[in-house]
Amino acid sequence: MKVLENQHAGNNLLVRFNQESSMKPILILAHYDTVFPEGTIKKRPFSVSEDGEMARGPGIFDMKAGIVQGVWALKALEKHGKPRRPVTIVVTSDEEVGSDSSRKLIEGMAKESEAVLVLEPSLNGNLKTERKGVGDIDIRIIGRPSHAGLDPSKGASAITEAARMVQFLQGLNRPEAETTVNVGTIKGGTARNVIPGEAFMQVDFRIVTVEEGNRIMKEARSYRPKDSRVKIEVSGGVNRPPMRKTEETGRLFALAQKIGMEFERDLMETSAGGGSDGNFCAALGIPVLDGLGAVGDGAHSEQEVLDVNEMPVRAAILERLLEEI
Numbered sequence: 001m002k003v004l005e006n007q008h009a010g011n012n013l014l015v016r017f018n019q020e021s022s023m024k025p026i027l028i029l030a031h032y033d034t035v036f037p038e039g040t041i042k043k044r045p046f047s048v049s050e051d052g053e054m055a056r057g058p059g060i061f062d063m064k065a066g067i068v069q070g071v072w073a074l075k076a077l078e079k080h081g082k083p084r085r086p087v088t089i090v091v092t093s094d095e096e097v098g099s100d101s102s103r104k105l106i107e108g109m110a111k112e113s114e115a116v117l118v119l120e121p122s123l124n125g126n127l128k129t130e131r132k133g134v135g136d137i138d139i140r141i142i143g144r145p146s147h148a149g150l151d152p153s154k155g156a157s158a159i160t161e162a163a164r165m166v167q168f169l170q171g172l173n174r175p176e177a178e179t180t181v182n183v184g185t186i187k188g189g190t191a192r193n194v195i196p197g198e199a200f201m202q203v204d205f206r207i208v209t210v211e212e213g214n215r216i217m218k219e220a221r222s223y224r225p226k227d228s229r230v231k232i233e234v235s236g237g238v239n240r241p242p243m244r245k246t247e248e249t250g251r252l253f254a255l256a257q258k259i260g261m262e263f264e265r266d267l268m269e270t271s272a273g274g275g276s277d278g279n280f281c282a283a284l285g286i287p288v289l290d291g292l293g294a295v296g297d298g299a300h301s302e303q304e305v306l307d308v309n310e311m312p313v314r315a316a317i318l319e320r321l322l323e324e325i
């Protein structure tokens with residue numbers, strides 16, 4: 001195991017298994033960061049229900065349990081004899097915030113791999129062969145501050161312009177193309193009696209095609225304020241490209257489905273609105289099977305819950321995939 005030290009986020013971990021094989025490796029992706037603020041574990045400590053069936057705790061479903069399953073899949077592999085292919089495991093520290101520190105590592109490992117298996121969690125055990133692309137835009141609106149009572153005409157309100165721009169951005173939604181745009185945060189101004197000199201907005205968008213991502217960014221950048229004294233700065237773009245299903249992914253899913261049957265699990269296929277590190281790999285043309293991690297519900301919420309009984313089954317399915325791919 002190699003610990004890749006990281007200045008700006010937590011360290012990333014790289015594990016290589018069965019390196020003697022000359023075949024192309026299989027890459028397993030996991031992340032150990034969660035969306036919860038530091039200290040949440042004190043308020044909501046790890047617990048298992050009395051009947052032993054459900055476990056709770058921050059990040060347990062997304063995706064601590066997936067990492068545990070990955071470890072047990074490898075232990076089983078070792079016990080059953082070596083797999084044909086080398087296995088590379090990358091466990092990252094910043095998936096939930098866009099994978100800035102780990103993206104290069106992930107892409108580098110994916111490029112040399114036969115297939116990528118992602119241990120993201122899964123509702124009902126379904127596997128993901130498609131994910132939407134995710135983009136984010138940061139907008140800074142610079143107006144001119146002035147006294148709201150004495151000098152209103154000298155001011156140019158950044159908030160008024162922000163309000164107009166929100167309408168414009170929400171208008172970029174295109175349900176028929178499955179494109180969604182959301183202005184998620186807005187702040188601005190300094191005091192009640194001051195014409196606001198600055199406003200900020202954070203926008204999230206989700207796309208199925210690269211073209212739609214380009215359209216959103218082009219529109220956002222070409223927006224002009226109604227008041228010409230106001231300046232608008234637009235930054236950001238597509239963070240995770242869309243993950244599209246290919247023929248190879250289809251074959252990978254069919255294999256997983258067949259393996260699922262060995263354990264009496266009818267694995268279904270879904271596409272997800274959320275992105276993962278699988279998106280980066282799929283964009284490089286590598287087949288990706290995602291959602292192979294824990295079974296449960298309530299990711300990113302206090303209701304997060306893990307189905308304990310499914311853990312060994314999921315680990316076994318992963319192990320069989322590592323043998324068969």
Ligand SMILES: [Zn+2]
Nearest residue numbers: 062063120121
């Ligand atoms: Zn996750």
